[in-house]
Amino acid sequence: MSKGLPETRTDAAMSELVPEPRPKPAVPMKPVSINPNLLGYIGIDTIIEQMRKKTMKTGFDFNIMVVGQSGLGKSTLVNTLFKSQVSRKASSWNREEKIPKTVEIKAIGHVIEEGGVKMKLTVIDTPGFGDQINNENCWEPIEKYINEQYEKFLKEEVNIARKKRIPDTRVHCCLYFISPTGHSLRPLDLEFMKHLSKVVNIIPVIAKADTMTLEEKSEFKQRVRKELEVNGIEFYPQKEFDEDLEDKTENDKIRESMPFAVVGSDKEYQVNGKRVLGRKTPWGIIEVENLNHCEFALLRDFVIRTHLQDLKEVTHNIHYETYRAKRLNDNGGLPPVSVDTEESHDSNP
Amino acid sequence: MDKEYVGFAALPNQLHRKSVKKGFDFTLMVAGESGLGKSTLINSLFLTNLYEDRQVPEARARLTQTLTIERRGVEIEEGGIKVKLTLVDTPGFGDSVDCSDCWLPVVRFIEEQFEQYLRDESGLNRKNIQDSRVHCCLYFISPFGRGLRPLDVAFLRAVHEKVNIIPVIGKADALMPKETQALKQKIREQLQEEEINIYQFPDCDSDEDEDFKRQDAEMKESIPFAVVGSCEVVRDGGTRPVRGRCYSWGTVEVENPHHCDFLNLRRMLVQTHLQDLKEVTHDLLYEGYRARCLQSLARPGARDRASRSKLSRQSATEIPLPMLPLADTEKLIREKDEELRRMQEMLEKMQAQMQQNQAQGEQSDAL
Numbered sequence: 001m002s003k004g005l006p007e008t009r010t011d012a013a014m015s016e017l018v019p020e021p022r023p024k025p026a027v028p029m030k031p032v033s034i035n036p037n038l039l040g041y042i043g044i045d046t047i048i049e050q051m052r053k054k055t056m057k058t059g060f061d062f063n064i065m066v067v068g069q070s071g072l073g074k075s076t077l078v079n080t081l082f083k084s085q086v087s088r089k090a091s092s093w094n095r096e097e098k099i100p101k102t103v104e105i106k107a108i109g110h111v112i113e114e115g116g117v118k119m120k121l122t123v124i125d126t127p128g129f130g131d132q133i134n135n136e137n138c139w140e141p142i143e144k145y146i147n148e149q150y151e152k153f154l155k156e157e158v159n160i161a162r163k164k165r166i167p168d169t170r171v172h173c174c175l176y177f178i179s180p181t182g183h184s185l186r187p188l189d190l191e192f193m194k195h196l197s198k199v200v201n202i203i204p205v206i207a208k209a210d211t212m213t214l215e216e217k218s219e220f221k222q223r224v225r226k227e228l229e230v231n232g233i234e235f236y237p238q239k240e241f242d243e244d245l246e247d248k249t250e251n252d253k254i255r256e257s258m259p260f261a262v263v264g265s266d267k268e269y270q271v272n273g274k275r276v277l278g279r280k281t282p283w284g285i286i287e288v289e290n291l292n293h294c295e296f297a298l299l300r301d302f303v304i305r306t307h308l309q310d311l312k313e314v315t316h317n318i319h320y321e322t323y324r325a326k327r328l329n330d331n332g333g334l335p336p337v338s339v340d341t342e343e344s345h346d347s348n349p
Numbered sequence: 350m351d352k353e354y355v356g357f358a359a360l361p362n363q364l365h366r367k368s369v370k371k372g373f374d375f376t377l378m379v380a381g382e383s384g385l386g387k388s389t390l391i392n393s394l395f396l397t398n399l400y401e402d403r404q405v406p407e408a409r410a411r412l413t414q415t416l417t418i419e420r421r422g423v424e425i426e427e428g429g430i431k432v433k434l435t436l437v438d439t440p441g442f443g444d445s446v447d448c449s450d451c452w453l454p455v456v457r458f459i460e461e462q463f464e465q466y467l468r469d470e471s472g473l474n475r476k477n478i479q480d481s482r483v484h485c486c487l488y489f490i491s492p493f494g495r496g497l498r499p500l501d502v503a504f505l506r507a508v509h510e511k512v513n514i515i516p517v518i519g520k521a522d523a524l525m526p527k528e529t530q531a532l533k534q535k536i537r538e539q540l541q542e543e544e545i546n547i548y549q550f551p552d553c554d555s556d557e558d559e560d561f562k563r564q565d566a567e568m569k570e571s572i573p574f575a576v577v578g579s580c581e582v583v584r585d586g587g588t589r590p591v592r593g594r595c596y597s598w599g600t601v602e603v604e605n606p607h608h609c610d611f612l613n614l615r616r617m618l619v620q621t622h623l624q625d626l627k628e629v630t631h632d633l634l635y636e637g638y639r640a641r642c643l644q645s646l647a648r649p650g651a652r653d654r655a656s657r658s659k660l661s662r663q664s665a666t667e668i669p670l671p672m673l674p675l676a677d678t679e680k681l682i683r684e685k686d687e688e689l690r691r692m693q694e695m696l697e698k699m700q701a702q703m704q705q706n707q708a709q710g711e712q713s714d715a716l
Contacts, residue, residue, distance in 0.1 A: 183383060186444065285599075
């Protein structure tokens with residue numbers, strides 16, 4: 001995705017580029033120059049290193065939303081993904097957690113650091129989704145929230161005096177939790193993904209997958225993929241945004257194994273002399289990071305280690321641009337320039 | 350004191366022989382949202398393959414599906430005893446995006462069976478009454494929730510006075526032991542809060558030995574039963590063939606009491622309480638329905654006025670009346686009222702007699 005940068009990128013997004021970490025070359029590369037008489041090393045390949053240093057200084061934002069019925073392990077999974085208590089966990093049985101009557105949107109931010117890189121992670125929880133007797137249109141508050149973040153960003157973008165780095169609260173990734181019924185998607189799952197796959201990157205996951213045998217898992221996944229296809233729902237990584245053959249081959253493999261069947265846990269157990277995250281049952285210990293047990297490791301590598309940047313870029317270049325274009329069309333022009341009312345009061349006593 | 354042997358102690362054997370000849374009818378309803386392992390559990394409980402030809406419709410079809418009631422019958426024979434088991438299924442329950450009132454068809458079905466029985470009982474040919482009343486409802490609760498969901502509560506409140514409810518946690522292999530305990534506790538608390546009456550397993554006789562009593566208490570403590578079903582025979586890592594589910598991290602054994610409560614459920618439902626469930630259905634639930642029905646019939650004028658105004662407001666929950674001709678009904682009511690009065694008088698006389706005897710006995714002891 002870093003190859004085809006459109007010209008309309010803002011400076012803000014530029015500074016957040018984190019290219020794939022590459023080992024520094026031991027020996028300066030031989031110049032492949034047009035002029036055969038020019039010998040010597042220019043050093044433009046150090047741009048990668050310079051960008052990396054800048055990113056480490058400024059850090060970057062990542063906003064992940066989790067959607068699904070209560071009790072599917074959403075908070076536990078996010079905590080397991082980022083190896084910290086980043087999501088408010090309502091799974092403590094002693095607490096009097098009442099299911100909210102309408103869908104609420106709760107965003108919690110944390111700064112986590114690894115290898116000198118700072119990430120401001122925001123987890124957006126959606127308690128109340130799918131829990132009522134009547135769940136008609138329960139996705140609307142979620143769609144509204146996502147569009148509000150696009151609107152916020154748009155307002156900052158069209159300001160005359162723009163901030164150096166526009167705070168990015170847009171939802172980069174929406175993890176949708178499918179209940180492991182073993183039959184097929186539920187009508188609510190279809191409705192949600194139909195409405196939201198056009199505004200945000202949706203990554204469907206099969207929650208609490210430790211109730212399905214290997215056979216049941218693969219049959220269920222096949223059925224889910226087919227249902228999504230039949231209903232024209234494109235989950236991330238969307239086929240239409242594959243840039244080149246390399247992308248396509250890599251993403252095809254991923255698409256074929258989605259939705260990932262995951263298990264989350266915040267408890268550690270001793271297995272073969274190692275401490276592992278897992279769930280202990282009378283018939284065995286389920287190891288979260290063991291690929292023979294579940295696909296948590298695949299999900300983590302996918303979302304964090306290989307496609308984190310791509311998720312942000314698709315959000316910015318595609319979903320946000322779609323929103324922006326629609327707003328410009330609807331308004332017949334740019335939205336009104338917002339002058340911060342408090343600032344103007346200060347400067348005009 | 351020497352008593353001559355009369356011989357009516359053989360009565361239970363006679364009853365047993367008669368019922369063996371007659372066979373045994375039982376109607377079991379299974380309810381809960383789809384995907385909780387209901388069909389697999391029924392197949393495991395009765396070692397049948399009732400759901401072989403079942404096709405689960407895909408999500409798009411279920412978008413506009415309404416709840417249907419399906420009945421399946423199977424004859425099971427074991428040890429010379431024939432059981433005619435009727436299974437009532439509720440596909441579509443809890444599936445739609447909007448599940449408001451989705452329990453009404455179920456309530457109506459249960460009441461229709463009562464109505465049918467009432468009609469038969471009041472009719473002329475009472476020798477061959479077919480008992481199609483629902484004797485027990487196994488309600489499946491999701492192991493993925495945090496207790497009863499709003500839909501669970503709504504359904505249970507709508508049917509708890511009309512059918513024996515046995516709550517069950519499906520796909521219990523999703524839970525670690527602590528989670529199972531916590532979930533059971535939460536469900537029990539919620540049932541109490543919402544004042545939902547589930548089927549109470551009767552206390553065992555006081556002359557049973559301590560072990561049996563303890564076992565009985567343990568079984569009662571494990572309600573709602575956390576079950577896992579399977580019809581596949583697997584090897585448990587060793588050489589023993591067991592019914593279970595094979596995972597990469599181990600095998601869940603359906604009949605292992607440390608793994609799930611399947612054995613408890615089977616014992617309590619099939620092995621010891623089938624008859625009691627039928628009796629409670631007849632003596633308590635059906636009688637309650639009958640009394641409500643006949644009481645409202647007894648005041649036809651008031652009823653009509655009330656029902657007319659009710660209809661004008663909302664008729665969604667109107668209970669259909671048995672369609673007996675009015676004259677017959679009134680005669681019936683009068684007859685039954687007479688009977689009730691006579692029985693009450695007799696009871697009072699007997700009570701007075703007993704009290705007298707007791708008082709006399711005390712006097713003679715004191716002397």
